[in-house]
Amino acid sequence: MATTDKASTRDRLLDAAAELTYRQGVSIGIDALCRSAGVSKRSMYQLFDSKDDLLAASLERRIPLYEEQLTPGPQDPATPRERILGVFERLEKFSAQPEYRGCPFLAALVELKDPEHPASAVAGGAKQRLKEMFRTEAELGGARDPEFLARQLMLLFDGASARAGARIETLDGLTTTTATVLLDAAGVE
Amino acid sequence: MATTDKASTRDRLLDAAAELTYRQGVSIGIDALCRSAGVSKRSMYQLFDSKDDLLAASLERRIPLYEEQLTPGPQDPATPRERILGVFERLEKFSAQPEYRGCPFLAALVELKDPEHPASAVAGGAKQRLKEMFRTEAELGGARDPEFLARQLMLLFDGASARAGARIETLDGLTTTTATVLLDAAGVE
Numbered sequence: 001m002a003t004t005d006k007a008s009t010r011d012r013l014l015d016a017a018a019e020l021t022y023r024q025g026v027s028i029g030i031d032a033l034c035r036s037a038g039v040s041k042r043s044m045y046q047l048f049d050s051k052d053d054l055l056a057a058s059l060e061r062r063i064p065l066y067e068e069q070l071t072p073g074p075q076d077p078a079t080p081r082e083r084i085l086g087v088f089e090r091l092e093k094f095s096a097q098p099e100y101r102g103c104p105f106l107a108a109l110v111e112l113k114d115p116e117h118p119a120s121a122v123a124g125g126a127k128q129r130l131k132e133m134f135r136t137e138a139e140l141g142g143a144r145d146p147e148f149l150a151r152q153l154m155l156l157f158d159g160a161s162a163r164a165g166a167r168i169e170t171l172d173g174l175t176t177t178t179a180t181v182l183l184d185a186a187g188v189e
Numbered sequence: 190m191a192t193t194d195k196a197s198t199r200d201r202l203l204d205a206a207a208e209l210t211y212r213q214g215v216s217i218g219i220d221a222l223c224r225s226a227g228v229s230k231r232s233m234y235q236l237f238d239s240k241d242d243l244l245a246a247s248l249e250r251r252i253p254l255y256e257e258q259l260t261p262g263p264q265d266p267a268t269p270r271e272r273i274l275g276v277f278e279r280l281e282k283f284s285a286q287p288e289y290r291g292c293p294f295l296a297a298l299v300e301l302k303d304p305e306h307p308a309s310a311v312a313g314g315a316k317q318r319l320k321e322m323f324r325t326e327a328e329l330g331g332a333r334d335p336e337f338l339a340r341q342l343m344l345l346f347d348g349a350s351a352r353a354g355a356r357i358e359t360l361d362g363l364t365t366t367t368a369t370v371l372l373d374a375a376g377v378e
Contacts, residue, residue: 124357127357155344159348162295163344169344178371
């Protein structure tokens with residue numbers, strides 16, 4: 001395969017893995033993944049050692065867009081409090097879309113049930129980065145205990161994404177109101 | 190099969206399904222389930238129409254013990270506020286056990302990704318019952334908006350169970366403190 005062919009085959013596999021696992025779960029078979037990507041199993045195994053590696057790489061590839069859509073940019077003029085609330089505003093907006101199935105990283109962790117799985121490590125890293133963003137803003141906003149507030153906000157975020165993704169909750173205003181309560185209690189103005 | 194044999198075969202299948210899906214996920218195969226239960230596939234299909242039905246029945250069977258372990262009994266002399274906080278105290282205690290993998294009902298919902306699946310209906314019902322318990326106590330405790338507080342407590346509960354089950358959080362004191370913040374803000378004394 002030429003280098004560009006390889007790249008496009010790789011991208012097709014990563015996109016198919018990301019989309020199919022998001023809709024159907026990580027137990028999706030290799031055959032279905034390759035079929036959806038239009039790639040032979042032989043080509044797949046030339047690019048990835050295993051399905052586990054493909055899963056991990058597909059989650060890794062989602063991180064930049066996920067963060068761009070969810071977290072405030074460096075130029076965002078809002079206050080730390082507004083920047084934290086903005087994450088929940090965007091979560092509420094995304095969760096209202098019919099194709100929403102919850103946070104892809106939390107879902108992978110729940111489904112894999114194995115902290116040692118390479119995809120769990122990637123997913124845990126993505127969650128850790130969101131927590132660190134909350135902690136940084138909490139610190140800038142004068143929270144009494146920024147780390148503790150960040151952990152509370154992650155409980156809220158993950159509970160909301162799981163429940164909305166499973167269609168047992170509608171977030172409209174629920175997470176922003178709850179985040180406001182937590183910010184107030186933590187002393188973030 | 191005699192009636193008692195049937196009952197014991199059924200119970201063995203339900204127990205195996207509950208245990209294996211909790212540890213490994215709902216994608217566990219029928220063969221592994223039957224092997225673990227020591228039951229032939231033929232006997233399995235005499236008792237259950239499909240794996241979906243077996244999954245749903247195994248979740249249904251877990252509900253009484255789950256509620257007994259987690260929620261306050263009718264004779265519990267504690268105040269509504271203490272009864273709500275007691276749920277989170279017990280959640281924190283369970284989540285510290287090495288075999289803890291999160292709430293089995295939320296996990297099933299996240300994994301199945303299908304609100305129409307018979308097991309999703311059972312799991313959603315169990316979550317709904319916990320929410321109703323919270324709402325009843327919130328009402329008794331004088332919450333300004335008992336339904337809203339109950340929804341907030343469910344976000345907290347499910348976020349905590351998912352994160353602790355995935356081993357990316359340790360709850361010790363985290364959910365009780367956060368529930369206290371929410372109870373205070375809702376006016377529950």
